[in-house]
Every structure is written in structure tokens, then in C-alpha cells.
Amino acid sequence: MSIRALDPVRSVKVKLGVLVGASVTLASVIATIGAGAGVPIWLSIPVTIAVALAVTQLLAVGMTSPLREMTAAARRMATGDHDVRVTSTSRDEVGELARAFNSMAEELAGVDRQRRELVANVSHELRTPLAALCAVLENLADGVAAPDPATLRAALAQGERMSDLVTDLLDLSRVDAGRAPLHRxxxxxxxxxxxxxxxxxxxGQDVAHVLDVDPPGLVVDGDPARLRQLVANLLDNAARHSPPGGTVTVRAREADDGRWHLEVVDEGPGVAPEHRDRAFERFGTLRDVGISGGGTGLGLAIARWVTDLHDGSIGFADPEPGTSGARVRADLPTTPARRRPATPTPDQEAIAVPAPPVTPARPEPAPAEVPSLTDGLFGDFWPDRGVPGNVAVLLGALGVGVLAGVVLPFRNLGLGTFLVLLATTGVLLVASRHRRDRFTSVCAGLCLALACVVVVRDAVWIVLLCLLAGAVLGAVGLTRGRRVPAFLVALVAWPLAALRGLPWLGRTARAVTGLGNGAALLRTAVWSLLGITVFALLFASADALFAEWVGAVVPDLGSADLTARVFVALGVGGVVLCGAYLALNPPCAERGERAARPVAHRFEWLAPVLVVDAVFAVFLVAQAAAFFGGRDYLERTTGLTYAQYVHQGFGQLTVATALTLLVVWAATRKAPRATSSDRTWIRVSLGLLCAFTLVVVASALSRLHLYEQAYGLTRLRLLVAVFEGWLGVLVLAVIAGAGPLRALWLPRFGLLSGVVLLLALAAANPDAWVARQNLERYAVTRTVDWEYLSDLSADALPAYAELPRPLAECALRPTGEERDDWLAWNLGRSRVDAFLDASGGVWQHRTDCPGQTRSE
Known part of the structure; x- marks a missing residue:
């Protein structure tokens, strides 16, 4: 859908100025409203950009559509389709170019049609004499016929017929090209x-000729050669249609209106009135009804062109009473200055003046299919595929946006957030073209499980991780990616769908508005809204009761709450709409990955892998020395305490584990597998590397455990431990896939196992786990970071519930007097509220707690 509001503007520069001004003004207004309402910048900026781009697209599509139509039309014309036309409604330079393009297309279509007709007709006319001539020559060559005069005359007649045809064609080509000027x-x-x-x-034709000229000394103005050609063709046509011994009458009469008439009458079968319009078409179309008796089929066509050159007309007239045969009559001016009179004479009315050759009715030229602005940007990577508009999906995305605008702002994450996520999953699953695929169904189920974390857990960090994992899993499930590059493509495709989905959004909008009446619908909505606003304000200012009713129905348009809700609705609705288009038309994520090219020599991949194996082996020897040498050996050798030693290492070991998986992936792509020896080297070298990596994983987890015993457990340390354990699972999966050396299941296994591990972490209540480990350490060391524990979420309550009240007041921070409504309900916060209600008295957070220390 496009609005051509800028069509009356006559300059492209002015249109661009209006476009830029409108976009900048709208973006400034929206940004100002968002800032005034306190909308966070991470929400106001995307919404502002999206709205500005939408307005730019709406205004610019009408400016560029003729250019895109001409591009598509030029491509179709290059394939031979000259019936295509472009829409030309604007009055600027682009519109002028579109109209010139249409004129050129019409001329090319006419030329192409004439060329095809000429080739077809010439081929048809040459086939008969050529076939006859070849038959005669074959009979002579085979000895079937003797080379007597009759046979040679037959061959000569066919050759002369072809010569006449070529001569007539040359005459017509000169006339058509305008190269046959008259020498009057x-x-x-x-x-x-x-x-x-x-x-x-x-x-040698067996007919008699009767000549009648009145007055005998008639002199006219014209080209003698062309007039002789006219008379010759008419005489030849009459002789061919006359019976043997018939008479051909030629009459010339001077009229009173400055014209003269030339008539040629034969005694043949004549021409029926319904066939007279076709008599002067090229190549004698009267043959189709069995009337023509031979010739090249161009004689009467040339006669018509000669009369046209002399500003005259020619046609068949009815025979005189009591006679039969064909009566051809040419009406010509005696001098070039005189023209045919406006009112024909009775004799002229008898002449059936033929119209120019009638071309069969052709369908209206089809408009060129307008390519999308995004087609050239995304190309084969993400083709549009002509996905039809889907009103249900659009309404579903808008409904999710409205729901989010109602339930999300000014509430904590809870049941309302889950409802929004549930509706989003439903819209995307319904829109997905792969919703029956097993992998897509598993991803949808896991996404719902991740959404449930919002209701169960209060820890924002684990909730955000689950939401992020759900977005990643949802994008991969919608595109059915199989490899890591495809996963990355899916993640990038979701925001890019805001551009790629514009053509689909236009088709959907046309379906909503009914056959593209978007501009009329928009005008109707604007005028209706304007009428309601003006008269409602007038009546509200005139009547207090009416003003109260209006205030109860219409929200305060200037309130910050409404602005924030609108921004949230637009943001969430836009994200869901992008995801819906990704579900309807996923990109070709697997196409972009190039096939692996193994190296030519084994040492090119094997040497780097063996070097990495050697480094891992030396590191493991150092680990063994540190383990068996004890703390004294470690402090004497490195100068570090044991706590400093373990703190220094677990982060680096985690990175080394991740890089090992990258080394394995690169080596498997570059290593040749043609022989059994190649495959053995792959299994041995990479298997050894994976085995060393498992030891590194164990070392990293051991160091983390020792550091946690010394300084306490934190969320970050717990998350790093889980991540390191997940990398260990991936290493085991790599070892399992080393047998067939073709583990196509590994990327999806890594993704799904990571999500399952994250769900297990959320189910284990990580904040309660962290609190419990620190309290157990406090029981031994009598030191703990109470401030850190008090910053944990309400999920940590199970670890604090059994503490004495003074210690519980050190660890548990009250949630406040204002309780959540049912849309913000959360299991963790509800437990804290119930615990505080059951504890009795005023609950205060203490700061003078025993054993206060700070987590390292």
C-alpha cells in the first residue's frame, strides 16, 4: 500500500525535501514525547526509528515505484514481452520518464508485431513457389520429367513468382520506411x-481489356511511376480473378469536386461484402475464403499504399445492376492542394473504403510487477517468495502489542509478562510454515518452559537469561537452522525482518483495506477522528456533564502513563510482527555456508593441532606438579598464595575450553578424509585434544570450588561453573561424534542442551543456592557478606527462613508496603510477602550484622 500524496509535486528535489522534513519532524516529536513521559531510551529510540522509517517508506514508495516498475519492465522487454507498461501518476521528472518509457514500449511493441507478421507472411508466401520449384527440379534431376519447354516454363513461372514477391516486398518496405517520396x-x-x-x-492472360476515359484529355497531378504501379496491380488482380475469355473494364472519370475516380471491373466471382475489409491486407487474406487465384498477395496492399500516398482511398464497390464480378474503385485528388471533401458524394458512398489493417483485439497491457525496495538488498539470501498477506497474523501481533501495553508498564515481571510471552509464542507458532516440524515443536515447548520462569523466579538475572535464550531458540526454531552459522543468521534475521517484511506488510494492508483502498481508508479515518475531536471538545466545553462522560471514556492523552503504554505496545507489537514474518518467510540460512575445502597436505592441519596438544600436555603436567607439590611448593615457585593462584585461573580455563571447540571445528573442516589413515589421524589428534580439554574443565571447576570455599559463592561464579560444565558436555558430544566424523546433530544438541541446562539452573533456584552456600560458610568461618545476601532476590527466602530473626533481618530486605496485583504475581515475591505477614511485627533490614565481610 502506498500513498501518492506527493504526486502533484513537479520536482524530485522538492519531494526529497518534504520526505526528509516529514521524517525528521515526526522523529523529533516522538522522541520529545517519549522523553517527557519518562520512557527509557532503550525503548524510545527503536520505536522512534521504526515509526520514522514507516513514514519514509509510505511516502517514498510512490516516488520510487515508477523506477522499480521500469526496471522490471525492461527485464521483461529484454525477454521479448513488449506489452508491459508502467504506472505514471506523478508529475515530476520520474513521471515524465515513465510516460516516455510507455511511449517507447508501445512503439517497440508495434515494430515487434510487424516484424513477426512479416516473417510469418513471407515464410508462408515463399513456401509454395519454393516447394513447386523444388519438385520440378527434383523431377528433372531424377529423370522423371524431360527438360522440355513446358517443364522449364513451369520452373521459370515459380521463379518469377518469387521474384515478384521480393519486388513487392521491397516496394512495401520503402513505403513503410517513408523512403518512397512522390515526384508529383x-x-x-x-x-x-x-x-x-x-x-x-x-x-499472356486470356482476358480482353476495355478502356474508357472521360474526358479523353484528363490530366491529373501525381507520381507517374506510382500511378502506373497502382493500375498494373489492379489489372493483374482483375485478370487473375476473371474467367478465361472474360473482359476487364478500366474506367477513369473526372468528378465535379476536384477529384477523379479510377475503376477496374472484372467478370469473376466478386467479393462478398463481409470479406471486403480484408481484401487490402498484406498477403491476400482473401485466400483464406477461397477467392484469390494466385499472385504474391501484396498487389492490393501496394495499391492501397499508393492511394494513401496520393491522399486518396481505395475499396470495393457494389457491382452495377445487372452485372457481376469485382469492382475496385480508387478515389484520387486531381491536384495535391485539394483534399477529400467532408461530405462524400453518392458515388463515394458506394465505395467501401477499407480501414487500415485491423489487428485482433489484444488484452490491455499488463503493468510491470513492481520489485520491492528490499529485493535488491537481500537478494537470493532472503527472497520474498510472494508470501500472501495474512490479516490474522497482523491482528495477532497488534493484539500482543496492545496486551503488552496494558499489562507490562509499571509492574514487576510476573504473570502478566508470562501472558504476553504465551501470546507471542502462539502467534509465532501459528504463523510458522514449519510448525509441524519436530525441531520447531521442541523449540516452541522449550520457549514456553523458559517463559514460565518469569512466574516462578524473582531473580532478574536468571529471568533475563531465560528470555534471551527463548528469543535465540525461537529464531532458530522458526528458521530450522542446523549449523552454528545458521543460528547466527537467524538471530540477525529477526531485526532485519522489519525491512524484509515491508512488501508482505503492504500486501496484508491491502487485504485489510480491500483491494488497495488504503488511501481512501486513511482519509476516512483522519476526517472521522477530526470530526470526533472537534465536536467532542466543543460540547465538552459547553456542558459539564458531557465533559465528565468524555473524561470517563477517553484517556488522558497528555499523561505519561498513556505515552509509556503506547511506546511499549508499539515496541512489543513490532518485535512480534517481525518474528511473525520470520515465521512466514524464513531466510535461506543454510545456503550462505560454503562447503569445506580440505587442505592438500596433511601436515597443514595436523601440525597446528599437535602443537595445541603439546601445550595442553605441558599445562596438565604443571597442574599435576601443583597438586602433588602442595601449597608450599606453589608459594615458593610462583610467589602467589593458593587463593590467588586458583582465582587467577578459572576464567582463562573457561575461555581455553571454548577455543578448543573452535579448534576442533576448524580442523574437521580442513582435514581431508579420503583415506583411512586420514580419518585415523583426525580421531587420534582431536580425540587427544578433547581428552585434555576434559581435564582442563575439571581443573577449572576444581579451582572455582576452592575459590568459593575461600571467598564465598556469587551469582557470577555459579553461572561460570554452569557454563564450564556445559562446555564439558559439548566436548563429550564431540567425542561421541568422532566415530562417523559427521555429527550434523551436534549444533542443535549444543543449543538444546544449553537451554535445558539453563532451565535446570532456574529450577534449582540459583539465588537460594548462593545464599545457602554462603550461610554454610558463615557457620564455619563466622564471616559473610550480608550486603550481598540482602541484594539477592526474593527467591533466596528458603535459605533465610530458618535463620534467627536478627540474622534473617540482615539477609532479607523487605519488598515494600505496596504489594503486586494479580498481573504481577510471582511465586518468589508471594512467598516473601507470606513470610513477612506470618513473622509478625515490623520487619526492618539491619545493617549492624555480625561477621560482615565483602565478597572477593
């Missing part, structure tokens, strides 16, 4: 007709 001069009609009749008699 006074011409005596009687000598002209005598010469033409004499030439006709030499042709």
Missing part, C-alpha cells in the same frame, strides 16, 4: 492507362 507532375491519364493495358496483354 502532370500526368495524362489516357496514355498511362494505355501503357498499363499493353503491359497486361503482354503477360
Amino acid at each position: 507532375e502532370p500526368v495524362e491519364v489516357r496514355p498511362l492507362l494505355d501503357a498499363a493495358v499493353a503491359e497486361a496483354r503482354v503477360g
Whole structure:
């Protein structure tokens, strides 16, 4: 859907200025409203950009559509389709170019049609004499016929027929090209007709000729050669249609209106009135009804062109009473200055003047299919595929946006957030073209499980991780990616769908508005809204009761709450709409990955892998020395305490584990597998590397455990331990896939196992786990970071519930007097509220707690 509001503007520069001004103004207004309402910048900026881009697209599509139509039309014309046209409604330079393009297309279509007709007709006319001539020559060559005069005359006749055809074609081509100018001069009609009749008699045709000129000394102005050609063709046509011994009558009469008439009458079968319009078409279309008796089929067509050159007309007239046969009549001016009179004479009315050759009715030229602005940007990577508009999906995305605008702002994450996530999953699953795929179904189920964390857990960090994992899993499930590059493509494709989905959004909008009446619908909505606003304000200012009613129904448009809700609705609705298009038309994520190219020599991949194996082996020897040497050996050798030693290492070991998986992936792509020896080296070298990596994973987890015993457990340390354990699971999966050396399941296994591990972490209540480990350490060391424990979420309550009240007040921070409504309900916060209600008295958070220390 496009609004051509800028079509009346006559300059492209002015249109661009209006476009930029409108976009900047709208973006500034929206940004100002968002800032005034306190909308966070991470929400206001995307919404502002999206709205500005939408307005730019709406205004710019009408400016660029003629150019894109011309591009598509030029491609179709290059394939031979000259019936395509472009829409030209604007009045600027682009509109002028579109109209010039249409004129060019019409001329090319006419030229192409004439060319095809000429080739077809010439082929048809040459086939008969060529076939006859070949038959005669074959009979002569085979000895079937003797080379007597009759046979040679037959061959000569066919050759002359082809020569006449070529001569007539040359004449017509000169006339068509405008290269047959008239050399006008006074011409005596009687000598002209005598010469033409004499030439006709030499042709040996068995007819008699009667010549009648009135007045005998008639002199006209014209081209003698062309007029002689006109008479010759008419005489030849009459002789061919006359019976043997018939008479051909030639009459020339001067009229009173400054014109003269030339008639040629034969005694043949004549031409029926319904066939007269076709008599002067090229290649004698009267043959189709069995009337023509031979010739090239161009004689009457040339006669018509000669009369047209002399500003005259020609056609078949009804025979005179009591006679039969064909009566051809040419109406010509005697001088070039005179033209045909506006009112025809009775004799002229008898002439059936043929119209130019009638081309069969052709369908209206089809408009060029307008390519999308995004087609050239995304190309084969993400084709549009002509996905039809889907009103249900659009309404579903808008409904999710409205729901989010109602339940999300000014509430904690809880049941309302889960409802929004549940509705989002439903819309994306319904829109997905792969919703019956097993992998997509598993991803949808895991996404719902991740959404449930919002209701169960209060820890924002674990909730955000689950939401992020759900977005990643949802994008991969919608695109059915199989490899890590495909996963990355899916993540990038979700925001890019805001551009790629514009054509689909336009088709959907046209479906909503009914056959593209978007501009009319928009005008109707604007005028209706304007009418309601003006009259409602007038009546509200005039009547207090009416003002109260209006205030109860219409929200405060200037309130910050409404602005924030609108921004949330637009943001969430836009995200869901992008995901819906990704579900309807996923990109070709697997196409972009190039096939692996193994190296030519084994040492090119094996040497780097063995070097990494050697480094891992030396590191493991150092680990063994540190383990068996004890703390004294470690402090004497490195100068570090044991706590400093373990703190220094577990982060680096985690990174080393991740890089090991990258080394394994690169080596498997570059290592040749042609021979059994190649495959053995792959299994041995990479298997050894994976085994060393498992030891590194164990070392990292051991160091983390020792550091946690010394300084306490934190969320970050717990998350690093889980991540390191997940990397160990991936290493085991790599070892399991080393047998067939083709573990296509590994990327999806890594993704799904990571999500399952995250769900297990959320189910284990990580904040309660952290609190419990620190309290157990406090029981031994009598030191703990109470401030850190008090910053944990309400999920940590199970670890604090059994503490004495003074210690519980050190660890548990009250949630406040204002309780959540049912849309913000959360299991962790509800437990804290119930615990505080059951504890009795005023609950205060203490700061003078025993054993206060700070977590390292």
C-alpha cells in the first residue's frame, strides 16, 4: 500500500525535501514525547526509528515505484514481452520518464508485431513457389520429367513468382520506411492507362481489356511511376480473378469536386461484402475464403499504399445492376492542394473504403510487477517468495502489542509478562510454515518452559537469561537452522525482518483495506477522528456533564502513563510482527555456508593441532606438579598464595575450553578424509585434544570450588561453573561424534542442551543456592557478606527462613508496603510477602550484622 500524496509535486528535489522534513519532524516529536513521559531510551529510540522509517517508506514508495516498475519492465522487454507498461501518476521528472518509457514500449511493441507478421507472411508466401520449384527440379534431376519447354516454363513461372514477391516486398518496405517520396507532375491519364493495358496483354492472360476515359484529355497531378504501379496491380488482380475469355473494364472519370475516380471491373466471382475489409491486407487474406487465384498477395496492399500516398482511398464497390464480378474503385485528388471533401458524394458512398489493417483485439497491457525496495538488498539470501498477506497474523501481533501495553508498564515481571510471552509464542507458532516440524515443536515447548520462569523466579538475572535464550531458540526454531552459522543468521534475521517484511506488510494492508483502498481508508479515518475531536471538545466545553462522560471514556492523552503504554505496545507489537514474518518467510540460512575445502597436505592441519596438544600436555603436567607439590611448593615457585593462584585461573580455563571447540571445528573442516589413515589421524589428534580439554574443565571447576570455599559463592561464579560444565558436555558430544566424523546433530544438541541446562539452573533456584552456600560458610568461618545476601532476590527466602530473626533481618530486605496485583504475581515475591505477614511485627533490614565481610 502506498500513498501518492506527493504526486502533484513537479520536482524530485522538492519531494526529497518534504520526505526528509516529514521524517525528521515526526522523529523529533516522538522522541520529545517519549522523553517527557519518562520512557527509557532503550525503548524510545527503536520505536522512534521504526515509526520514522514507516513514514519514509509510505511516502517514498510512490516516488520510487515508477523506477522499480521500469526496471522490471525492461527485464521483461529484454525477454521479448513488449506489452508491459508502467504506472505514471506523478508529475515530476520520474513521471515524465515513465510516460516516455510507455511511449517507447508501445512503439517497440508495434515494430515487434510487424516484424513477426512479416516473417510469418513471407515464410508462408515463399513456401509454395519454393516447394513447386523444388519438385520440378527434383523431377528433372531424377529423370522423371524431360527438360522440355513446358517443364522449364513451369520452373521459370515459380521463379518469377518469387521474384515478384521480393519486388513487392521491397516496394512495401520503402513505403513503410517513408523512403518512397512522390515526384508529383502532370500526368495524362489516357496514355498511362494505355501503357498499363499493353503491359497486361503482354503477360499472356486470356482476358480482353476495355478502356474508357472521360474526358479523353484528363490530366491529373501525381507520381507517374506510382500511378502506373497502382493500375498494373489492379489489372493483374482483375485478370487473375476473371474467367478465361472474360473482359476487364478500366474506367477513369473526372468528378465535379476536384477529384477523379479510377475503376477496374472484372467478370469473376466478386467479393462478398463481409470479406471486403480484408481484401487490402498484406498477403491476400482473401485466400483464406477461397477467392484469390494466385499472385504474391501484396498487389492490393501496394495499391492501397499508393492511394494513401496520393491522399486518396481505395475499396470495393457494389457491382452495377445487372452485372457481376469485382469492382475496385480508387478515389484520387486531381491536384495535391485539394483534399477529400467532408461530405462524400453518392458515388463515394458506394465505395467501401477499407480501414487500415485491423489487428485482433489484444488484452490491455499488463503493468510491470513492481520489485520491492528490499529485493535488491537481500537478494537470493532472503527472497520474498510472494508470501500472501495474512490479516490474522497482523491482528495477532497488534493484539500482543496492545496486551503488552496494558499489562507490562509499571509492574514487576510476573504473570502478566508470562501472558504476553504465551501470546507471542502462539502467534509465532501459528504463523510458522514449519510448525509441524519436530525441531520447531521442541523449540516452541522449550520457549514456553523458559517463559514460565518469569512466574516462578524473582531473580532478574536468571529471568533475563531465560528470555534471551527463548528469543535465540525461537529464531532458530522458526528458521530450522542446523549449523552454528545458521543460528547466527537467524538471530540477525529477526531485526532485519522489519525491512524484509515491508512488501508482505503492504500486501496484508491491502487485504485489510480491500483491494488497495488504503488511501481512501486513511482519509476516512483522519476526517472521522477530526470530526470526533472537534465536536467532542466543543460540547465538552459547553456542558459539564458531557465533559465528565468524555473524561470517563477517553484517556488522558497528555499523561505519561498513556505515552509509556503506547511506546511499549508499539515496541512489543513490532518485535512480534517481525518474528511473525520470520515465521512466514524464513531466510535461506543454510545456503550462505560454503562447503569445506580440505587442505592438500596433511601436515597443514595436523601440525597446528599437535602443537595445541603439546601445550595442553605441558599445562596438565604443571597442574599435576601443583597438586602433588602442595601449597608450599606453589608459594615458593610462583610467589602467589593458593587463593590467588586458583582465582587467577578459572576464567582463562573457561575461555581455553571454548577455543578448543573452535579448534576442533576448524580442523574437521580442513582435514581431508579420503583415506583411512586420514580419518585415523583426525580421531587420534582431536580425540587427544578433547581428552585434555576434559581435564582442563575439571581443573577449572576444581579451582572455582576452592575459590568459593575461600571467598564465598556469587551469582557470577555459579553461572561460570554452569557454563564450564556445559562446555564439558559439548566436548563429550564431540567425542561421541568422532566415530562417523559427521555429527550434523551436534549444533542443535549444543543449543538444546544449553537451554535445558539453563532451565535446570532456574529450577534449582540459583539465588537460594548462593545464599545457602554462603550461610554454610558463615557457620564455619563466622564471616559473610550480608550486603550481598540482602541484594539477592526474593527467591533466596528458603535459605533465610530458618535463620534467627536478627540474622534473617540482615539477609532479607523487605519488598515494600505496596504489594503486586494479580498481573504481577510471582511465586518468589508471594512467598516473601507470606513470610513477612506470618513473622509478625515490623520487619526492618539491619545493617549492624555480625561477621560482615565483602565478597572477593
